[in-house]
Amino acid sequence: MNTALQSSFCSQSKNYLFTSESVSEGHPDKMADQISDRILDAFLALDPKARVACETVLADQFVMVAGEFKTANPAVFETIRAHAETIVRQTIRDIGYTSKADGIDPDRCEVRIAFNRQSVHINQGVDQAGGEIGAGDQGLMFGYACDETPEFMPLAISLAHQLVRKQSELRKSRALPWLRPDAKSQVSVRYRDGKPVAVEKIVLSTQHAPMISTEALRATVRQEIVDAVIPAELRSSPFEVLINPTGRFEVGGPNGDTGLTGRKIIVDTYGGSCPHGGGAFSGKDSSKVDRSAAYMARFIAKNIVAAGLATKCLVQLAYAIGVMEPVSVMVDTYGTGKCPDGDLEVLVREYFKLTPQGIIATFNLERPIYAQTSVYGHFGRTDVELPWEKTLPCLVGGIQ
Structure with a gap:
């Protein structure tokens, strides 16, 4: 050109x-996200180190919850599996559905639970010696922030x-x-x-x-x-x-359309204002960088904009399964940065903890905080306290 x-x-x-x-929370896809994240929270409440990958599908008067899980104590796995149907029915009630006529009957719908234990071949690269963990999968995650709203989110999605x-x-x-x-x-x-x-x-x-x-x-x-x-x-x-x-x-509700965990990833993030790596969040514990690294990427981007170092910022982090350090870090301020993007990339690697264990420690992610994220977005929230939405007053001095 x-x-x-x-x-x-x-x-x-x-x-x-x-x-x-x-x-809304009553949309079938979001119902699936809420159920998956409530199952995740139930595991973390009993075992903070639990490995969880939980999927939910809803169709008319049918709900299936499936996934693969790892707990230190096998009894925790059995306890949550036995309690999962109760969690499903209570989630549907809390959302506001009361009968088949308005979308789904929480008391009479069919609920099927299909839990499996995590593959040892997946786990062998995740839990490592010395308490460190490698990334739970390969993947690329994006974080974004801009000065369009007080929450540093794009105006349209807000x-x-x-x-x-x-x-x-x-x-x-x-x-x-x-x-x-x-x-x-x-x-x-x-x-x-x-x-x-x-x-x-x-x-x-x-x-x-x-x-x-x-x-x-x-x-x-x-x-x-x-x-x-x-x-x-x-x-x-x-x-x-x-x-x-x-x-x-x-x-x-499910009477009008099917629902599936992870099908509203653009609603969950930035409304299409920036690229998306493709990985969904709900139902995944923090060893899955699809979720935890997306939170860190948002944290970095938001703090760069909040510190006045740019008016718009995109951060990409990429990982390989079983590897602790990201394989790449990218910062793009769309020409609005006060210093070159390459300098920000170097300083981001020095300033932020980018290993899975470092991200988990930064945000204290091994606790049951995820159900609150499963509707109305994971970012820019003012109604709940999310650790990756905090700003760092010291960032300006550390980055400039």
Whole structure:
């Protein structure tokens, strides 16, 4: 590409419309994530060193939980396996489903548990001498941060999460008793010169009881959810809002669609604002770098932006199974950095603990904290305390 054409392309690419989505806790995929992470937390509560890889699938009135596990005491494995069905049913109740009519019956649905023990060939490269551990698998993970919101998250995904959280709040408080647990949101943000300037379009689809008319639902959801979440000063002119655009949405949850652990990885992260390595988070213990290294990459990126060293930052970490140190570290500040990206990469390796054991120690990850991450995103949260969201006041002095 010649220089003039390249310059023109870069200039145009700074003005664009970008869209992110979120889903509620009653979405079948998110139900699967919540069940898998509650199983993980149950193992960690009894054995902080447990190795867990738990998957859940939901379809109509059927739930299957499967996975491979390793515990120091075999009795822990048997205890959780025996208790897993109770965890599944209670999770469904907590989400808000009460019967087949509204999505799934927590008391009468079929629950199948298929637990296996972790392969010794996988474990041989993970648990190593001296208490160190190697990466639980190969893979590449990305972390991202930007200055678009106080939480250093992209604006579109931040607002998308807020919309479905508001839907859940109004449903659980019974302020809008006809709302049901399944919902999806989508937010389109206009960028000029690479900065968000306005919200142009909103899509919000929510499951509902038969009693509410489509017209009444749209008017109430617009007023109580969309107008309550999207600040007037952020709305473009015109500002387009689509609420239940296909009309009725009475059939939801697993009765309306299947659910599977790890199928909402973009909702879990940055709404598509940066690359994703492909690995899911939920149901995995912290020896799996798909999860723990993604948390460290976010921690690094957020602290670089919070320290004023860049306005936007992408961090990639990559690992080989059984190997402690990352095989690569990459920092990209998209030209906004106060020092060269190569210098940041060198300093990141020195400043942050990037081995699996170092990450686990930094965030104290061998404890049951994961169920709270399984809905509304793993990053930028202000409603729960997540150790990888902390900022380091000393970082500026250490990096400059």
